Amino acid sequence: MDPDQVVAELVGMGFELSDITNAIEVVGPSIDAAIDYLLDDSRRDTASASTSNSRFTSHAGPLGKRGPNSTSRAAGKIRQSSINEFVESAGRPKRSKTMNKLDLSQSEVLQRDTKDRNVHPPIEDSDLRIATEKAVLSSYSKDEDVGPDWQKKVENLLQKHFGFSLLKDFQKEALEAWLSHRDCLVLAATGSGKSLCFQIPALLTGKVVIVISPLISLMHDQCLKLANHGVSACFLGSGQTDRSVEQKAMSGMYSIIYVCPETILRLIKPLRSLAESRGIALFAIDEVHCVSKWGHDFRPDYRRLSILRENFSMDTMKSLKFNVPIMALTATATTRVREDILQSLHMSKATQIVLTSFFRPNLRFSVKHSKTSSLASYKEDLHELISSYSRKGKSHRKDKLMSTNLENSESSDNASNGYMDEYNGTNEVNVDDVEGDDVSESDNEVCSPGRYGLGSLKDRQLSVEYLEDECDIVQDVDDLDVSCGEFSGKLPLKGYSGFLLPKTPNNPEERAKLQHEPLEDGPTIIYVPTRKETLSISKFLSRFGIKAAAYNAKLPKSHLRQVHKEFHENTLQVIVATIAFGMGIDKLNVRRIIHYGWPQSLEAYYQEAGRAGRDGKVAECVLYANLSRTPTLLPSQRSEEQTKQAYKMLSDCFRYGMNTSCCRAKTLVEYFGEDFLLEKCLLCDICIKGPPERQNLKAEAMIFLQVVATHCRNFADISYGGYEGRLGERPNIKALVSRIREQYQQFSTSDLLWWRGLARLLEVKGFVREGDDLTHVQIKYPEVTERGRQFLSVKTEEPFHVYPEADMLLSVKSPKSFSSFAAWGKGWADPEIRHQRLQRKRTWKSPRKRKSRKPQPDCSTVRGRLTAKLSKK
Numbered sequence: 001m002d003p004d005q006v007v008a009e010l011v012g013m014g015f016e017l018s019d020i021t022n023a024i025e026v027v028g029p030s031i032d033a034a035i036d037y038l039l040d041d042s043r044r045d046t047a048s049a050s051t052s053n054s055r056f057t058s059h060a061g062p063l064g065k066r067g068p069n070s071t072s073r074a075a076g077k078i079r080q081s082s083i084n085e086f087v088e089s090a091g092r093p094k095r096s097k098t099m100n101k102l103d104l105s106q107s108e109v110l111q112r113d114t115k116d117r118n119v120h121p122p123i124e125d126s127d128l129r130i131a132t133e134k135a136v137l138s139s140y141s142k143d144e145d146v147g148p149d150w151q152k153k154v155e156n157l158l159q160k161h162f163g164f165s166l167l168k169d170f171q172k173e174a175l176e177a178w179l180s181h182r183d184c185l186v187l188a189a190t191g192s193g194k195s196l197c198f199q200i201p202a203l204l205t206g207k208v209v210i211v212i213s214p215l216i217s218l219m220h221d222q223c224l225k226l227a228n229h230g231v232s233a234c235f236l237g238s239g240q241t242d243r244s245v246e247q248k249a250m251s252g253m254y255s256i257i258y259v260c261p262e263t264i265l266r267l268i269k270p271l272r273s274l275a276e277s278r279g280i281a282l283f284a285i286d287e288v289h290c291v292s293k294w295g296h297d298f299r300p301d302y303r304r305l306s307i308l309r310e311n312f313s314m315d316t317m318k319s320l321k322f323n324v325p326i327m328a329l330t331a332t333a334t335t336r337v338r339e340d341i342l343q344s345l346h347m348s349k350a351t352q353i354v355l356t357s358f359f360r361p362n363l364r365f366s367v368k369h370s371k372t373s374s375l376a377s378y379k380e381d382l383h384e385l386i387s388s389y390s391r392k393g394k395s396h397r398k399d400k401l402m403s404t405n406l407e408n409s410e411s412s413d414n415a416s417n418g419y420m421d422e423y424n425g426t427n428e429v430n431v432d433d434v435e436g437d438d439v440s441e442s443d444n445e446v447c448s449p450g451r452y453g454l455g456s457l458k459d460r461q462l463s464v465e466y467l468e469d470e471c472d473i474v475q476d477v478d479d480l481d482v483s484c485g486e487f488s489g490k491l492p493l494k495g496y497s498g499f500l501l502p503k504t505p506n507n508p509e510e511r512a513k514l515q516h517e518p519l520e521d522g523p524t525i526i527y528v529p530t531r532k533e534t535l536s537i538s539k540f541l542s543r544f545g546i547k548a549a550a551y552n553a554k555l556p557k558s559h560l561r562q563v564h565k566e567f568h569e570n571t572l573q574v575i576v577a578t579i580a581f582g583m584g585i586d587k588l589n590v591r592r593i594i595h596y597g598w599p600q601s602l603e604a605y606y607q608e609a610g611r612a613g614r615d616g617k618v619a620e621c622v623l624y625a626n627l628s629r630t631p632t633l634l635p636s637q638r639s640e641e642q643t644k645q646a647y648k649m650l651s652d653c654f655r656y657g658m659n660t661s662c663c664r665a666k667t668l669v670e671y672f673g674e675d676f677l678l679e680k681c682l683l684c685d686i687c688i689k690g691p692p693e694r695q696n697l698k699a700e701a702m703i704f705l706q707v708v709a710t711h712c713r714n715f716a717d718i719s720y721g722g723y724e725g726r727l728g729e730r731p732n733i734k735a736l737v738s739r740i741r742e743q744y745q746q747f748s749t750s751d752l753l754w755w756r757g758l759a760r761l762l763e764v765k766g767f768v769r770e771g772d773d774l775t776h777v778q779i780k781y782p783e784v785t786e787r788g789r790q791f792l793s794v795k796t797e798e799p800f801h802v803y804p805e806a807d808m809l810l811s812v813k814s815p816k817s818f819s820s821f822a823a824w825g826k827g828w829a830d831p832e833i834r835h836q837r838l839q840r841k842r843t844w845k846s847p848r849k850r851k852s853r854k855p856q857p858d859c860s861t862v863r864g865r866l867t868a869k870l871s872k873k
């Protein structure tokens with residue numbers, strides 16, 4: 001491969017250019033070898049951190065033990081995995097020559113499963129198979145009535161297959177709906193046990209359940225678990241390499257068939273035959289929020305699933321005694337999304353809505369301010385995480401090591417990148433933070449300049465292509481075809497009864513005790529917006545002896561599988577992932593979910609956070625976000641309508657972060673349309689710290705509304721002109737705040753951040769609204785409403801009490817360094833002063849820039865050629 005191509009691919013995976021060039025210089029321009037070298041680098045860091053800082057030279061796999069084909073990236077790329085691999089990797093006997101098509105574990109599973117219903121395992125010889133299939137098909141019980149004692153039967157089946165015997169109430173409700181042949185929409189919290197609702201019908205009848213699922217990794221995971229529980233299941237779609245599986249599935253050889261929406265559309269005909277032969281008990285549509293444009297994971301193919309109702313109803317299939325019921329399931333759907341689901345899937349008017357609480361009583365939610373953009377932020381924010389894992393290991397030595405490493409990393413970062421000084425004192429609010437309005441909202445925080453040592457990054461900052469290539473956006477079922485199963489096959493089922501049990505106490509005294517309860521052992525998932533951050537943060541953590549691994553969709557599949565495996569085997573402490581570490585991951589003991597950067601919606605946030613504490617024990621969900629900067633939408637192909645909706649969802653998420661007075665858990669569950677029964681959760685940062693002091697901001701509110709009213713009127717008359725804006729240009733909040741600073745001496749040094757917060761509060765009260773047609777994350781072109789005008793005109797002494805929001809508090813905590821903002825601001829209007837300032841700014845920056853810039857690229861080396869190429873862009 002051409003070295004430039006190798007470098008370009010590795011850059012796409014998120015590796016840093018300097019590391020790539022080092023790797024290529026050591027191992028040559030081979031992509032596989034370079035990946036191994038680069039991933040080993042973190043390993044070496046971990047090893048060196050845990051052994052007296054000496055460099056670890058052997059090339060063990062990225063996580064210590066790569067699979068046999070780990071060096072063959074090509075193999076990982078071309079050949080997609082099949083369930084057999086994962087059954088094998090679960091420690092079960094491998095397929096032997098003497099065995100038939102299925103490996104031992106699967107045939108065992110089939111035997112066990114089929115013994116219950118006189119179904120024979122599929123066998124290799126085709127004639128014999130056809131004969132067997134005929135016998136099998138004729139032996140299916142066509143009796144739909146499972147009888148009045150179905151609960152008893154279910155309990156027995158649960159005990160036999162899963163090791164517990166009690167159905168949860170919502171599961172019972174969903175099954176009752178199915179038994180009466182009704183459609184059903186199940187809305188239940190993450191980890192509550194929705195899968196069981198559609199797995200039981202397959203065990204209870206001789207019929208097949210078809211499950212539509214969005215990701216191959218999810219299907220793998222569920223098939224593997226079912227295999228471990230003695231239930232025959234398979235998945236179909238592009239990830240299925242064994243072509244015979246589809247044929248077997250369509251002839252009724254599996255009790256549960258997982259299929260992606262894209263595939264089911266072409267399988268309608270064979271499925272109709274299956275409905276007539278073995279029978280289809282149910283269509284289950286998992287993660288059904290993907291149906292809706294108003295949801296956070298819209299997948300157009302999900303919308304076409306209305307085809308199921310059209311093709312499997314009594315009207316279209318005369319042999320059916322009732323429509324094949326549809327069961328739709330999700331953990332994150334707002335009221336609007338629910339309506340959209342019912343409509344789009346043509347679910348019946350009598351659809352049973354099974355709604356359980358979205359509340360996760362054992363999760364401690366919190367939001368913290370961080371620039372989340374540099375090594376300095378990592379140090380500040382991840383310090384506690386590192387200490388917690390170090391304490392669990394050899395605490396004293398590691399703590400010592402940690403401080404040494406912190407020092408080392410500081411000096412080396414300063415020397416190599418020269419950007420540390422820019423971010424020292426991470427939590428300081430800098431005027432640059434709030435100047436974002438001048439650039440479009442697509443000026444995304446995910447690509448703050450100077451972070452990754454890529455010289456030309458700043459130039460590429462506004463490029464949508466670049467951003468698209470930086471973030472993992474799951475658009476297709478194949479995007480993440482790696483398994484996330486419990487590979488050990490030892491599911492901790494005995495005595496475990498879901499996250500609601502062991503019960504998290506409900507009474508306030510008991511709950512208060514959980515506020516500071518130390519977390520038990522367990523892994524952490526850190527969600528970051530970009531691929532580069534998966535690598536930079538995992539590398540950073542490895543330096544302190546943490547067993548951390550990066551996970552993003554562009555990394556080799558072999559690496560991702562290994563990460564899944566080690567995660568489920570509890571040998572990894574931290575996974576740093578993009579959203580690619582996806583839906584439905586069911587690992588019980590995840591102790592922390594850290595979001596490092598703004599999520600795109602509360603739906604996505606809550607679903608990802610919901611992976612914590614599924615064992616019912618206390619777990620933490622921390623969102624680190626830059627509270628002084630408006631988050632921006634990650635690029636994706638959206639229609640105008642979808643863009644508006646995406647902004648709305650991002651805005652809701654931003655407001656969640658800005659909130660300082662309402663319990664986080666309450667905000668989250670109410671977002672999903674649920675009435676929160678406890679007054680507060682008592683575990684989140686707001687419940688623990690309490691809200692800030694309420695302030696009477698009457699004077700400020702009046703001034704703001706007055707200025708907005710005046711300038712909006714001027715704008716409407718097109719007579720407005722003067723200061724910063726051009727004639728007829730609608731004044732944005734930044735311009736309006738400049739006017740306030742100029743006109744009101746007492747606010748001459750006030751901060752835009754603070755006024756933005758006030759504008760949001762006034763918007764919530766209905767005194768101002770967004771005047772622009774485009775949607776923004778927060779109010780940008782305020783306009784006074786009728787209510788606002790009334791507020792302005794009524795001269796009463798009534799106070800205007802509000803809780804200041806996070807950005808307001810932040811701006812007060814770190815006031816501006818210059819003494820008179822107005823004077824400083826006015827200076828920019830003077831061409832001479834502006835010229836001088838810009839000159840000065842250039843001279844400030846130039847020494848550091850010059851220091852970090854390479855003299856002249858040497859085009860005889862890979863590094864030189866690439867540097868020259870990138871600097872041309």
Ligand SMILES: Nc1ncnc2c1ncn2[C@@H]1O[C@H](COP(=O)(O)OP(=O)(O)OP(=O)(O)O)[C@@H](O)[C@H]1O
Pocket residue numbers: 162164166167168171188189190191192193194195196330331496497498499583584585586610
């Ligand atoms: N009735 C039950 N009693 C005890 N445990 C249960 C019960 N039902 C399900 N579980 C367990 O709950 C865990 C979570 O189940 P499942 O993966 O179905 O959750 P989910 O609701 O689909 O979550 P997600 O929304 O994240 O996909 C599993 O380990 C499962 O074995």
Ligand SMILES: [Mg+2]
Pocket residue numbers: 194195286584
């Ligand atoms: Mg699920």
